[in-house]
Amino acid sequence: xxxxxxxxxxxxxxxxxxxxxxxxxxxxxxxxxxxxxxxxxxxxxxxxxxxxxxxxxxxxxxxxxxxxxxxxxxxxxxxxxxxxxxxxxxxxxxxxxxxxxxxxxxxxxxxxxxxxxxxxxxxxxxxxxxxxxxxxxxxxxxxxxxxxxxxxxxxxxxxxxxxxxxxxxxxxxxxxxxxxxxxxxxxxxxxxxxxxxxxxxxxxxxxxxxxxxxxxxxxxxxxxxxxxxxxxxxxxxxxxxxxxxxxxxxxxxxxxxxxxxxxxxxxxxxxxxxxxxxxxxxxxxxxxxxxxxxxxxxxxxxxxxxxxxxxxxxxxxxxxxxxxxxxxxxxxxxxxxxxxxxxxxxxxxxxxxxxxxxxxxxxxxxxxxxxxxxxxxxxxxxxxx
Amino acid sequence: xxxxxxxxxxxxxxxxxxxxxxxxxxxxxxxxxxxxxxxxxxxxxxxxxxxxxxxxxxxxxxxxxxxxxxxxxxxxxxxxxxxxxxxxxxxxxxxxxxxxxxxxxxxxxxxxxxxxxxxxxxxxxxxxxxxxxxxxxxxxxxxxxxxxxxxxxxxxxxxxxxxxxxxxxxxxxxxxxxxxxxxxxxxxxxxxxxxxxxxxxxxxxxxxxxxxxxxxxxxxxxxxxxxxxxxxxxxxxxxxxxxxxxxxxxxxxxxxxxxxxxxxxxxxxxxxxxxxxxxxxxxxxxxxxxxxxxxxxxxxxxxxxxxxxxxxxxxxxxxxxxxxxxxxxxxxxxxxxxxxxxxxxxxxxxxxxxxxxxxxxxxxxxxxxxxxxxxxxxxxxxxxxxxxxxxxxxxxxxxxxxxxxxxxxxxxxxxxxxxxxxxxxxxxxxxxxxxxxxxxxxxxxxxxxxxxxxxxxxxxxxxxxxxxxxxxxxxxxxxxxxxxxxxxxxxxxxxxxxxxxxxxxxxxxxxxxxxxxxxxxxxxxxxxxxxxxx
Numbered sequence: 001x002x003x004x005x006x007x008x009x010x011x012x013x014x015x016x017x018x019x020x021x022x023x024x025x026x027x028x029x030x031x032x033x034x035x036x037x038x039x040x041x042x043x044x045x046x047x048x049x050x051x052x053x054x055x056x057x058x059x060x061x062x063x064x065x066x067x068x069x070x071x072x073x074x075x076x077x078x079x080x081x082x083x084x085x086x087x088x089x090x091x092x093x094x095x096x097x098x099x100x101x102x103x104x105x106x107x108x109x110x111x112x113x114x115x116x117x118x119x120x121x122x123x124x125x126x127x128x129x130x131x132x133x134x135x136x137x138x139x140x141x142x143x144x145x146x147x148x149x150x151x152x153x154x155x156x157x158x159x160x161x162x163x164x165x166x167x168x169x170x171x172x173x174x175x176x177x178x179x180x181x182x183x184x185x186x187x188x189x190x191x192x193x194x195x196x197x198x199x200x201x202x203x204x205x206x207x208x209x210x211x212x213x214x215x216x217x218x219x220x221x222x223x224x225x226x227x228x229x230x231x232x233x234x235x236x237x238x239x240x241x242x243x244x245x246x247x248x249x250x251x252x253x254x255x256x257x258x259x260x261x262x263x264x265x266x267x268x269x270x271x272x273x274x275x276x277x278x279x280x281x282x283x284x285x286x287x288x289x290x291x292x293x294x295x296x297x298x299x300x301x302x303x304x305x306x307x308x309x310x311x312x313x314x315x316x317x318x319x320x321x322x323x324x325x326x327x328x329x330x331x332x333x334x335x336x337x338x339x340x341x342x343x344x345x346x347x348x349x350x351x352x353x354x355x356x357x358x359x360x361x362x363x364x365x366x367x368x369x370x371x372x373x374x375x376x377x378x379x380x381x382x383x384x385x
Numbered sequence: 386x387x388x389x390x391x392x393x394x395x396x397x398x399x400x401x402x403x404x405x406x407x408x409x410x411x412x413x414x415x416x417x418x419x420x421x422x423x424x425x426x427x428x429x430x431x432x433x434x435x436x437x438x439x440x441x442x443x444x445x446x447x448x449x450x451x452x453x454x455x456x457x458x459x460x461x462x463x464x465x466x467x468x469x470x471x472x473x474x475x476x477x478x479x480x481x482x483x484x485x486x487x488x489x490x491x492x493x494x495x496x497x498x499x500x501x502x503x504x505x506x507x508x509x510x511x512x513x514x515x516x517x518x519x520x521x522x523x524x525x526x527x528x529x530x531x532x533x534x535x536x537x538x539x540x541x542x543x544x545x546x547x548x549x550x551x552x553x554x555x556x557x558x559x560x561x562x563x564x565x566x567x568x569x570x571x572x573x574x575x576x577x578x579x580x581x582x583x584x585x586x587x588x589x590x591x592x593x594x595x596x597x598x599x600x601x602x603x604x605x606x607x608x609x610x611x612x613x614x615x616x617x618x619x620x621x622x623x624x625x626x627x628x629x630x631x632x633x634x635x636x637x638x639x640x641x642x643x644x645x646x647x648x649x650x651x652x653x654x655x656x657x658x659x660x661x662x663x664x665x666x667x668x669x670x671x672x673x674x675x676x677x678x679x680x681x682x683x684x685x686x687x688x689x690x691x692x693x694x695x696x697x698x699x700x701x702x703x704x705x706x707x708x709x710x711x712x713x714x715x716x717x718x719x720x721x722x723x724x725x726x727x728x729x730x731x732x733x734x735x736x737x738x739x740x741x742x743x744x745x746x747x748x749x750x751x752x753x754x755x756x757x758x759x760x761x762x763x764x765x766x767x768x769x770x771x772x773x774x775x776x777x778x779x780x781x782x783x784x785x786x787x788x789x790x791x792x793x794x795x796x797x798x799x800x801x802x803x804x805x806x807x808x809x810x811x812x813x814x815x816x817x818x819x820x821x822x823x824x825x826x827x828x829x830x831x832x833x834x835x836x837x838x839x840x841x842x843x844x845x846x847x848x849x850x851x852x853x854x855x856x857x858x859x860x861x862x863x864x865x866x867x868x869x870x871x872x873x874x875x876x877x878x879x880x881x882x883x884x885x886x887x888x889x890x891x892x893x894x895x896x897x898x899x900x901x902x903x904x905x906x907x908x909x910x911x912x913x914x915x916x917x918x919x
Contacts, residue, residue, distance in 0.1 A: 157903060168853075168898060168899055175891055176888075176889075294726050334734035341728075
């Protein structure tokens with residue numbers, strides 16, 4: 001019921017987006033599974049995983065757009081939430097390896113045997129269970145965001161200060177996860193996964209299933225974010241973005257509104273990370289690098305902040321360009337990315353989707369006024385009647 | 386047996402000291418004649434004789450013998466040192482012989498001979514003419530606590546004139562007495578007093594055994610002495626931590642001080658700040674390369690030449706950046722952050738394309754090499770210069786801000802842009818130049834950091850988070866705050882390191898800063914004002 005209500009209330013942009021996702025969820029698996037290999041129409045399995053990876057990034061971008069586009073919180077630490085979700089999934093996958101590891105220890109992952117650890121640390125408790133691991137992929141980033149946001153928003157740390165301390169947060173986590181003593185594989189991270197839910201993670205069917213799961217997660221994430229920003233809660237959020245003090249003086253508990261958005265966004269990023277790890281097959285501390293978080297911001301900026309659809313589009317476009325450019329001209333990619341940052345902020349502040357909708361709005365205005373001119377009636381100034 | 390022989394040798398040595406020089410030369414000849422044989426016993430005795438002469442020719446010959454380069458001609462009984470190129474030196478005179486000897490045989494060596502050689506060389510170096518060599522030999526005896534070296538030490542002590550070497554020799558002698566099984570308690574207590582003067586880790590480890598199982602009076606003396614040394618070492622290690630912290634703090638300050646201008650004074654989030662530092666470091670590299678190939682004599686001046694150039698290069702890039710990108714983004718700090726991040730990526734890749742991705746070697750001029758001892762504290766000249774340099778940069782910057790007309794205009798624009806414009810200040814110019822100043826100082830920091838860090842395209846990335854932390858912690862818009870923040874973070878880091886390890890210490894500091902900002906969102910020394918929102 002809620003879903004149908006949501007769907008009927010969608011604007012055309014959202015409908016196109018969901019339709020495109022639905023098409024992607026159906027067409028790509030069909031082209032991969034039903035069309036024989038070697039045919040021109042066949043989508044190879046690696047491409048399916050690559051697309052799945054882009055869509056994980058898209059979900060991260062939607063999460064980021066929720067806080068940046070609608071609440072004005074420029075988080076440079078969303079990569080950390082993404083990576084934490086990824087680690088939760090990675091830990092589940094490590095436990096599934098069991099005796100197939102190099103040291104064939106039924107309980108301990110290889111790196112712990114290597115470090116001469118005798119038993120599983122407490123942090124790994126319960127990660128052999130998939131539901132628990134997925135819960136952790138939601139809860140751990142959410143909890144971190146809640147605690148971090150609770151401190152930060154309560155003491156009114158805003159703007160660039162918030163950006164800088166979110167960056168410090170992800171930097172601290174980066175350093176922490178590099179340590180072997182943390183028990184998360186240190187420098188090498190977690191890799192060599194075998195199974196997910198009993199299915200071989202390398203198998204074609206599993207990869208397609210993971211891809212479809214990612215499409216569904218992205219659609220759901222979009223709908224949740226969309227529901228949040230179109231509700232009355234979302235209106236307050238936008239008010240806070242545009243004039244925080246005024247919203248506070250009007251009696252809204254600004255920090256609570258921000259905290260809800262920040263936490264929800266972190267959970268969403270965690271899910272994206274959890275879906276990302278089985279598709280790329282590795283998670284290591286470099287995912288916490290500040291550069292990753294900032295790159296995610298540029299996806300949102302390219303697509304158009306405050307549009308949700310644009311964020312997802314930007315993530316897919318930029319990453320597709322990255323794959324293509326790093327393959328074709330590895331030297332050029334960083335120039336391209338750097339230029340993208342500059343050009344988008346200088347000339348395309350509303351991003352692709354924002355610019356497009358502005359352009360179409362202007363065109364409709366022109367059409368309306370020319371139609372009115374043909375009818376011999378000029379546009380009436382407002383309030384003339 | 387070995388000791389007895391050595392003792393005899395040293396006795397000979399002592400006698401040789403008293404004998405007139407002519408007699409000593411005769412001894413040397415006789416000893417060399419004696420070594421030219423097949424008989425191990427004779428060779429061993431000859432080594433003792435050689436050591437007894439205390440002559441540096443003897444030392445050279447014995448050293449050559451350990452390297453297997455001492456040969457003799459059985460026919461003439463001449464002894465020679467065979468050099469690596471096949472030519473010979475007469476071991477007696479140290480000059481090349483008139484005619485090359487033929488049918489030479491190496492002087493035979495076995496394990497017994499080798500031991501005798503080592504002992505002989507040890508006592509010979511205690512008597513070496515070079516005080517540094519004597520000092521090293523005395524230190525070696527102190528470390529080895531070789532009882533057998535006692536007689537040699539006594540001889541050497543009697544002859545020693547250098548006060549420093551003499552002190553170390555006395556300590557070495559005391560250490561040997563402490564190790565001597567038949568020393569009396571009184572001797573031992575006296576020795577403990579002598580060793581305690583050193584007051585270092587070596588002395589402490591020497592006492593460890595005595596504290597556990599010595600005679601009661603020796604035990605007590607060792608306890609007291611060790612306690613004093615431990616207290617002294619504890620104070621020393623805190624002082625050392627403070628010094629290391631100051632040195633780390635000045636590195637942080639150098640990296641952050643330019644940012645204190647661009648971010649602190651102008652409010653621009655310049656994510657490309659680290660790349661300005663990197664450009665300064667690469668300028669140093671280029672200057673050094675040019676000097677190396679064109680004017681090698683000027684190499685010691687390379688840093689002095691690089692400083693103004695680095696300021697100009699980074700400053701020019703900064704002004705260009707301000708004119709072409711940042712000025713369109715005033716009032717939109719988050720967008721500035723993104724755009725300058727893009728600039729930083731481009732600069733990194735540009736440097737990578739031009740100089741390659743690998744680390745570049747930047748040499749240290751001679752005045753920055755080495756170290757000196759300050760009240761038991763090892764201070765390297767490199768660290769010292771960086772601290773001094775950092776203080777100089779800070780002072781210069783304060784001078785520019787407080788005492789020049791440009792500084793006055795800059796502060797006016799920061800405080801009230803419109804009023805400053807009304808007074809006829811060209812605010813866009815001031816903006817550009819201020820940004821250029823901040824970037825130029827980053828470039829200067831790069832010259833200093835090239836001495837202690839790897840010069841690679843990623844140099845800037847490693848400082849950017851730290852620099853922002855320092856500026857935010859110290860309070861935006863306040864140079865003194867930046868100074869205090871950088872030094873206190875540096876010192877705190879060095880004090881945390883022994884407990885928590887380098888990485889965990891850094892994490893703890895980051896967490897501390899994050900929490901601190903919650904408490905004081907505007908930093909340690911916030912500018913007072915009534916603005917609700919910046």
